[in-house]
Amino acid sequence: MKTVLTIDDSKVVRTMVGRALQTFGVRVLEAQHGGEGLTLARADRPDLILLDVTMPVMDGRQTLAEIRGDASIHDVPVIMLTAESGKDIVIEIARLGVTGYIVKPFKQETFEKEVAKVLGSPEAAAEGAVDPTAVLVVDDSEKVLDVARAALAHNMKVLTALSGAEALETYRNSRPGVVVVDLAMPDMDGFATLAELRKLGRSGYVALSVRGDDAAQEKARKAGYHGVVGKPFREGELLDHVLTAASSVVAPEDLVKCCLGDEDGCPVFAIPPARVLSRLLPEFAKRLRSLAEDGNDRLIIDVARLEELSSDHVTSLARMLAEASGVGLRTAICTTNAGVIATLRELAEAGEARWADTRGAARACL
Amino acid sequence: MEITHTTVEQATREVLETSAHAPVLQVRHTSRADHDFAELIATLSLMGTRGGTLVVYCGWQQAVELANGMLGGGPEPDRETVHDAVGEMVNQIGGSIKRNVGASGSEIMLSPPVVISGSPLRHCVRSSAEPLSVELETATGALWVGLWPS
Incomplete structure (x- = not known):
């Protein structure tokens, strides 16, 4: 789905x-002055910015100059x-x-005529929408693709490609919401692949780089990657980067679908990074209600990937636990980290929750 | 090109019909400087060599209806939203006047709009000139627009 920022x-x-903009079927972000608009533009990199000229704080001319000066x-x-059109x-x-x-x-x-010059016709803009639940992983190593598949398959539909050229073909056919690309590939490297992918559509992009190669990671961010993961990576680390990149292009209601998985019939919510989680809470509450309406009475909240809890995580988890309890869902929290357990036990809302090492154990104890 | 009653009328009509989706049913050109029905006043200055003071007067309910038209319906807009809507409307009328007389930025610059509401309201413009005033009737009420040339 394309994104338009209106300032x-x-x-x-x-x-x-x-x-x-409704006829274009785009996601719309709003800012009330240039400063706020620049923050949103840098975080979300919209497909189009609609900018007012006369505004307080930072007017349209200053905002446009800042945009053009930011790589x-x-x-x-x-x-x-x-x-005014003088x-x-x-x-x-x-x-x-x-x-x-x-x-x-x-x-x-x-x-519509003016906006279509950038987004294409309303019909074309709607057709260009990405599949928010799909992720394409591109790496010339089968082994890396296997690890990535294992890390992501619980939450998303995983597509793979062994080269940049194969990735472009897969992208044309499937339009995944996120593409993970190895920077160092023969023939077409991660930078050339990204440049071509961006001509085809707008997804979230994550680079795979050699751990510790700071220069390559910096170059990747400047090239437009939303995040960089060092290899070898932990499973949870890759999922976190994928969800963060997805949050730039996917609407919250679709992103919640990527966080909700399944463990032998028991719904599992994999906790995303804190800044993504806070955006998802209203949608998460809606999903909880529909889970309960569909006859579910259990929920696993998987925080196993988190090594520590930020204060944003704690606040969000308290709300989630209260909301789950409110719609009659029994919850089990999945983690082995003693620090995380100690923090969560202090939450009154966690009093009713059970604890388990793995998702399987969590399902069994519910 | 001179600013006339017709310039003010055309600019206001364009804004009412395009932004607020409020077709104009009747128009009167006058030189009245005050209006008993006004519960909301929006004003801005057209500064420069061909400037003046532009004022929009209307009743509160008419302002609510115009805001509703701009928002495309939904729940009744609150006071802040009504002010925002009519402020934007007077800004667009000013921009349209400037465009219709073919003025450049050095000839006419628009100040930010100011909107006040309450009852009773009186509005004074320091000008010896008679206003170019236009009263426009829509299905939901009247709107009066005056321009005091400087």
Whole structure:
């Protein structure tokens, strides 16, 4: 699914723009001034930014200059929305590298025509949506692909490719939400592969690099990878990076699906990194209700990958446990880490939960 | 090009019909400077060589209906949202006037809009000129727009 960031100090205009974008079937992010917009743009790298000219804190001209000066987002198309369309303003924003402009008040057809220059027609934009539950892993080593498959298959549909060329072919056919790419491959390396993948669609990207190669990892981030995992990697480490990258391009309701797995008929929620988890809580609560409505009475919360709990994790877990209990689900928490257990035991909401070393043991004790 | 009653009318009509989806049923050109029905006033300055003060007056319920039209329906907008909507509307009217008279930024620059609401409201513009005022009737009520040329 493509993402559009709208930056406007008027909530009413942001709502109007969001409504006008509905035909494109895109995910819409909102910011009320340039500073907030830059933060969101750097975190999510949208496919298009719709930018108001006159705003407090940081106006549209300053924001556009910042975008064009930032290597990580300098090539994101920007369409400016303005109530003024004087020749001088148009020349000024054109000089700053604007992709187009829309004059307010705008008619739906005018808006669609301008936005379609970047996203393609509404139909094409909707067709370009990625499969949020699929991940493509690209590495020239069968052994690495096997380890990655084992790490991710509980949560996502795993596709694999042994080369950059094979990856492009698989991507065209399956449009996975996340692509994990080895940086050091013969013929087409991870940088060339990423450049080609980005021409085909917008997914989350994770690089696989030799552990300790800081220069390659830095270069990968600058090239547009959302995260870098050092090889050899732990299973949980790869899943965390994949979920974090997915959160940049996948809507929360789809991302929850990637975190919810199954252990012999018992639902398992694999806890993602804290910053992803906090975004998912409202959707997680909805999923819990539907699990209960579907006749489930058990839930495994898998925190086995976490070596320690951040305060955000603790807050989120307390809410999750309370919500699970609220809809009548018995819970088992899966971890062997004594520090994590000690922290969780302090939560009143964890009083009813059971504890287990593995998912299998957790299912058995429920 | 001179700013006239027609310029003000065309700009307001464009904004009402395009942004608020409120077709204009009737229009009157006047030079009235005050309105008894006003419970909300939105104003901005057109600064520069061809500037002036632009003011939109309307009743509160009409402002709510216009905000609703801009938002595409849904629950009744709160006070902050109504102010936001009518502020945006006066901004768009100002931009449209500027565009319709073919002005450049050095000739006309728009200030940020100011919106106040309450009852009773009185609004004074320091100008010796008579306003170019236009009263527009929509299905949900009247809207009065005045421009005092500087």
